[in-house]
Amino acid sequence: MDIRAHVSMVFHLDKCIGCHTCSVACKNIWTDRKGTEYMWWNNVETKPGTGYPTLWEDQEKYKGGWEKGKDGRIHLRLHNRPGGLANIFYNPALPNMDDYYEPWTYDYENLFNAPEGDDQPTARAVSMVTGKPMDNIEAGPNWDDDLGGSPIYARNDLNLDELTEDEREQLNEVERVVFFYLPRICNHCLNPGCVAACPAGAIYKRGEDGIVLLSQEKCRAWRMCISGCPYKKTYFNWSSGKSEKCILCYPRLESGQPPACFHSCVGRIRYLGVLLYDADQIEAAASVPDEELVAAQRAIIQDPFDPEIIAAAKKNKISDAMITAAQNSPVYKFVKTWQIALPLHPDFRTMPMLYYVPPMLPVLAKTKDGTYDVEGLDKENFPAMLSSLEKARMPIKYMASLFSAGNVQVVEEVYRKLIAVRIFKRAQKVKDYQQAEVDAALASGKTNAEEVEAIFRLTSLPTYEERFVVPPLGREMAVEAWENPLDRKREAGFGVRNKIAKRKF
Amino acid sequence: MFDNALFIGFPYAAVAIAIAVTIYRFWFDPYSVSSQSSQFLENRKLFFGSVPWHYGVIIVLLGHITALMFPGVWGLFTANQTRLYILEVIGLSLALMATVGLVLLFYRRMADARAHAVTSELDWLLLAVLLLQVGLGFWVAYYYRWGSDWYLHTAVPWLISLLKFQPNTASVAALPFWVKFHFINGFTIILLLPFTRLVHVLVYPISYLWREHQVVIWNRSRMN
Numbered sequence: 001m002d003i004r005a006h007v008s009m010v011f012h013l014d015k016c017i018g019c020h021t022c023s024v025a026c027k028n029i030w031t032d033r034k035g036t037e038y039m040w041w042n043n044v045e046t047k048p049g050t051g052y053p054t055l056w057e058d059q060e061k062y063k064g065g066w067e068k069g070k071d072g073r074i075h076l077r078l079h080n081r082p083g084g085l086a087n088i089f090y091n092p093a094l095p096n097m098d099d100y101y102e103p104w105t106y107d108y109e110n111l112f113n114a115p116e117g118d119d120q121p122t123a124r125a126v127s128m129v130t131g132k133p134m135d136n137i138e139a140g141p142n143w144d145d146d147l148g149g150s151p152i153y154a155r156n157d158l159n160l161d162e163l164t165e166d167e168r169e170q171l172n173e174v175e176r177v178v179f180f181y182l183p184r185i186c187n188h189c190l191n192p193g194c195v196a197a198c199p200a201g202a203i204y205k206r207g208e209d210g211i212v213l214l215s216q217e218k219c220r221a222w223r224m225c226i227s228g229c230p231y232k233k234t235y236f237n238w239s240s241g242k243s244e245k246c247i248l249c250y251p252r253l254e255s256g257q258p259p260a261c262f263h264s265c266v267g268r269i270r271y272l273g274v275l276l277y278d279a280d281q282i283e284a285a286a287s288v289p290d291e292e293l294v295a296a297q298r299a300i301i302q303d304p305f306d307p308e309i310i311a312a313a314k315k316n317k318i319s320d321a322m323i324t325a326a327q328n329s330p331v332y333k334f335v336k337t338w339q340i341a342l343p344l345h346p347d348f349r350t351m352p353m354l355y356y357v358p359p360m361l362p363v364l365a366k367t368k369d370g371t372y373d374v375e376g377l378d379k380e381n382f383p384a385m386l387s388s389l390e391k392a393r394m395p396i397k398y399m400a401s402l403f404s405a406g407n408v409q410v411v412e413e414v415y416r417k418l419i420a421v422r423i424f425k426r427a428q429k430v431k432d433y434q435q436a437e438v439d440a441a442l443a444s445g446k447t448n449a450e451e452v453e454a455i456f457r458l459t460s461l462p463t464y465e466e467r468f469v470v471p472p473l474g475r476e477m478a479v480e481a482w483e484n485p486l487d488r489k490r491e492a493g494f495g496v497r498n499k500i501a502k503r504k505f
Numbered sequence: 506m507f508d509n510a511l512f513i514g515f516p517y518a519a520v521a522i523a524i525a526v527t528i529y530r531f532w533f534d535p536y537s538v539s540s541q542s543s544q545f546l547e548n549r550k551l552f553f554g555s556v557p558w559h560y561g562v563i564i565v566l567l568g569h570i571t572a573l574m575f576p577g578v579w580g581l582f583t584a585n586q587t588r589l590y591i592l593e594v595i596g597l598s599l600a601l602m603a604t605v606g607l608v609l610l611f612y613r614r615m616a617d618a619r620a621h622a623v624t625s626e627l628d629w630l631l632l633a634v635l636l637l638q639v640g641l642g643f644w645v646a647y648y649y650r651w652g653s654d655w656y657l658h659t660a661v662p663w664l665i666s667l668l669k670f671q672p673n674t675a676s677v678a679a680l681p682f683w684v685k686f687h688f689i690n691g692f693t694i695i696l697l698l699p700f701t702r703l704v705h706v707l708v709y710p711i712s713y714l715w716r717e718h719q720v721v722i723w724n725r726s727r728m729n
Contacts, residue, residue, distance in 0.1 A: 081714050088710075089559040090544065090552050097546055097619070129546065130618040196718040199710035207723035217535040220708050221542040238623060241541035241702075 002279040003302060003313040005322050006190070006210035006353055007248065007272065007471065008331045009262075010341045011183055012459060013359040015269040018181035020044050020142065022261035022270075026185075029260050030247070035239025037103035037128045040141050041246040042261045044183045048157035048171070048398070049144045051182075053099040056232040057158045057345065063093035064230030065193045065348030066286065074287050074349055078197050078227050088199060093227040097238070101139035103128040129238065147179050154179070159401035167395050178393040180359040182402075183269070185261060186233040186246035187344065187352030188212045190277065190300070191286045194245070197228025202243075209274075209473060210353060211248045219243055230348035258468040268462070273329025273469040274322060275336075275353070276302045276313055286349045291407040293346040300351075301336050304329070325471035330458055331355065338447075338455055340414045347405035357459075358403055358411065360418055361393045389415050413446065417455075420445030424452045511689055512663065513672040519696035526699035527707065540705035541628075546619035554609035561603030562639065568596060572653070576661050583654045592653045593646075600643045607636050631701045634693055641687040649684065660688065 026042040045051040059065060059077055066074040078084070078093055106123040114121030125134045144153035150172075160168055170176050188205075192212050195203045202218035203225055205211070214225070214234065221241040225234040234245040249259035257263065262270040277300050285296040302309045304326035313323055326332065334341035334357060341355035389396065389412060396408055396415070404410040423441040427433035442448060447455075458466060530537060544551050572579040583589045611632050614624045646652050659676050666673040677688065698704060 076718075084713055085710070089555045090548075094544055094548060096548050127618075130622045132618055191719070195720055199713040200708070201710070201712065201716050201720055204720040204722045207721045219539065220705060220710070221539045222710065223542055223544060226545075236542075236545040238543070238545050238619075241539040242536075 001312050003276055003309060003316050003318065004207065004210065004279050005313070005318050005326065005471065006275045006277055007188070007253065008210075008275045008329075008335075009185075009188075009354040010271040010273075010331050010334045010357065011354065012269045012271070012334075012357040013180055013182065014357065015267040015459075016044070016181040016183055016359075017267045018044055018046070018146070019266050021264050021266050022183055023141075025260040025264035026246075029249070031244075033237075033239075035237035036235070036244065038097065038100050038141075039235040039237075039244065041233070041235070041244075042183065042185045043141055044181050045142070046145055046147055046154075046179050047182045047402070048154040048160060048179065049147070049150075050153045050156050051184075052141050052143075053095050053232050054139070054153075055099075055156065055158070056095075057230075059230055059348070061093070062095060062230070062232065063227050064232070065228075065350050066191065067349070068287060068289075072287065074191075074283070076193060076196055076228060077230075078193070078224065084197065084199055084224060088222055088224075091223055091227055094223055095226065095232065097129070098139070101141060101143070102134065102137075104134050104137060107133075147177065159398050162397040162401050162406065163395055171394075176393065178361050180361060180394075182344075182356075183261075184231065184233070184344070185354065186212060186248070187231060187350070187354040188246075188248060190279075190282050190351035190353060191349065193228040193230055193348070193350050194225035194234045197224040198222070199224055203234075203245075206250075209250075209253070209471070211250050211253075212245070213247055213250070214243055214245050216240075216242050216244075230345065230350060231352070253470055254473045256470050256472070258470055262468060268467065271330040271334065271458075271462075271467050273331040274304075274326040274471045275329060275331055276304050276309060276318075276323075276326050278302055282351065286351055290347055290405040293349070293405045294342060294403075294407065294410045297343055297346060297351055298336060298339065301332070303336075304332065319472070321472045325469050328469045330462070330466060330469060333454070333458060338417065338451065340417055340455070342403035342410065342414065344403060345405075346403075356403060357418075358399050358414060360415070360422070389419060417445035417447050420447050421452045421455050421459075424449065425456055508674050508678055509672075511685070512674045512677060513667070515689065516667055516692045517672075519692040523695050523699050527704065530699055530704065538704055538708060539702065541623070541702045543620050543623050546623065547613065547617045550609060550613040550617065550620075554606050554613055556606070557602040558606030558610055561599045561601075561606060565596060565599050565603060565642070568653070569656075572656060573661055573664055576657055576665075579653075580657055583657070589651065589654060593651065596653060597643070597646055600639060600646055604636075604639045604643050607632075607639055611636060627697075627701045631697055631703055634690065634697060638687065638690045638694060641683060641690060645684050645687050649681065659684075 022042045023040055023044055027040065030041060031037070031039045040052065043052050051057065055061060056064075063078040065077055067077045069075045079087060104125045104127050107126050108123045110121050111123055125137055126132070127134045144150065147154050155168075155172075160171075163171075171178070188211055190210070192203070192205065194214075195205060195212065198219075199222045200218055200220045202215045202220070204213060204215070206213060219242045221236070221243070223236055223243065225243050225245075226232070226236055228234075234243050237244050249257075249261075252259055252263075258270075258272050262272055281300045285300045288296045304310070304313075304323060310323055314320075331341075335355050341357045343352045343355055346352075392415070396411055397406075399415075400406050400408045400411045420441040423433055424438055427435075427438045442452070445452075544555075583592060614620050614628070614632065649655070659680055662676040663674060677685065694703070698706070
């Protein structure tokens with residue numbers, strides 16, 4: 001047993017309003033430099049949709065993540081070791097800038113400097129790569145936002161593959177149109193594909209907190225990480241010739257603040273906390289059959305209250321404060337205690353440490369004689385406007401394709417519990433349910449009143465401190481052991497090419 | 506005198522500067538060491554340029570180095586006419602492959618707006634010098650046949666004399682202009698290596714063959 005701590009995340013999709021505040025917070029801090037304009041370490045996608053970069057989930061095309069070989073072990077989909085070296089002169093699975101979009105700005109100066117003429121001057125779009133005018137802008141980071149262009153984008157969502165032709169057609173009916181938002185950052189995986197794919201060994205996982213970082217000094221632009229990550233969350237800086245990725249705002253974490261995208265989240269959908277896991281089990285857990293992947297990933301996460309685990313953690317030099325943080329972790333509750341948060345695409349076998357509570361989309365409704373009418377209302381016991389799984393607007397198979405490697409049962413169990421929470425709370429506040437109905441909902445959700453109240457509390461009324469249990473990494477103190485942390489204050493930063501002289505005053 | 510400057514002074518100076526600057530760069534500016542790939546910006550033309558160029562030039566270069574390191578074995582190998590024929594044909598085709606690939610890469614940097622935007626003056630210089638070198642190499646191999654054999658008795662003794670610090674230009678003094686040009690341009694490339702993106706040949710990640718798949722770094726190990 002090799003117990004390690006991991007700063008992990010939960011995104012509650014029911015609360016995401018798709019405002020992109022997280023993306024903008026991240027962009028303003030980390031990716032406003034030359035070469036990074038097209039990067040969105042945090043992006044928000046509309047689902048169904050093809051996402052950013054387009055069709056990133058298509059591993060036939062991009063060869064990201066791991067696949068289970070005939071020998072029962074997992075192998076990088078991208079290459080074996082000699083193959084990686086042989087493909088170094090041309091990576092066949094590398095996405096091109098056009099798969100993201102060519103970043104542009106506008107020639108605003110022309111509005112002021114244009115010579116007098118018959119026409120109003122315009123601000124033409126100008127490429128931020130070449131500086132040349134871009135008359136035909138064909139893509140952007142959220143080009144298919146809110147189902148924009150859905151005949152091209154939403155219809156090509158790979159997760160719809162499991163649906164029957166009928167089900168797919170129905171999704172296009174105006175009355176049935178449905179979508180939700182999927183905010184994505186680096187998953188800081190337990191079995192990262194980017195780390196394994198990097199020929200230079202420039203990418204690494206921090207032992208203390210599991211954050212995956214990319215050494216700018218060791219990166220040699222072999223660009224295998226971009227293909228190796230199945231989530232397309234490593235990006236190539238075309239100007240510096242280095243790959244870059246989400247750093248989970250570790251400088252903020254180290255000073256006790258949540259990452260900027262978490263902090264700025266308007267819908268308060270984000271939770272951050274520590275998970276304890278057993279590093280010895282990673283390879284085995286990533287190698288189980290598809291339908292067992294979620295269970296295996298849950299099993300690798302250890303109980304921070306178990307004395308045996310605590311002893312093993314202490315033996316691994318995990319501090320008491322870190323263990324306390326793990327015990328208070330909201331992520332542990334969502335993922336392990338309540339089991340209502342699921343990893344995104346566990347089928348990529350990288351064991352992502354960002355978990356999603358799937359969204360409860362409203363039940364299907366149609367207008368009938370000019371009024372809003374919930375279909376089949378009279379035949380069901382549930383009152384209008386409340387979700388029932390059988391009436392789910394988005395087929396459950398779609399959610400299973402996203403969150404459980406196709407295992408419908410796992411997603412159903414999550415939804416049954418979420419529905420039980422709703423019915424329980426509605427019975428309490430609105431009082432339009434019979435006790436028998438509430439009990440039935442609790443039983444089918446395999447939950448109880450106490451757990452439901454706890455889920456409700458952490459979902460709807462959590463305080464800042466309950467959402468973000470930032471462990472005391474204390475590096476601002478620990479670092480003093482070998483250097484004065486104030487030495488280079490205000491003098492260096494991301495992408496600085498040469499060491500900068502120390503400040504004199 | 507002129508020969509001494511070209512075939513003794515210049516090679517030593519080029520190599521000395523290359524070694525010093527390489528050490529300086531790796532020590533003081535490791536961030537700058539990158540292959541500066543532009544595949545992300547343009548990848549269709551790159552495929553037809555980069556793959557033939559790299560495979561062509563690497564194998565040809567390995568041939569040059571093998572002959573220099575094992576002249577005896579190489580001499581025995583080329584002593585047979587059939588083998589010599591095969592070697593010449595392979596060498597010429599690889600040189601042609603590399604040349605065509607490099608011309609394509611040159612064209613790509615000029616014609617593609619995005620690739621052009623990330624090409625520095627040093628990149629252009631490097632491209633020109635490399636193109637000149639493979640062009641000269643191909644020319645020499647074509648017009649002065651059996652290079653894989655006469656190389657052993659001309660350039661190799663001279664290079665070995667340089668390596669032994671007993672410089673002797675006798676074996677190369679009488680060679681035709683184009684051959685000498687090829688030699689000197691070769692050392693120009695060595696001189697340019699640490700100043701340009703060519704430095705990436707020194708960091709070819711061979712250790713990927715045996716390193717652990719997952720890399721974990723502990724901060725606390727720095728403190729212990």
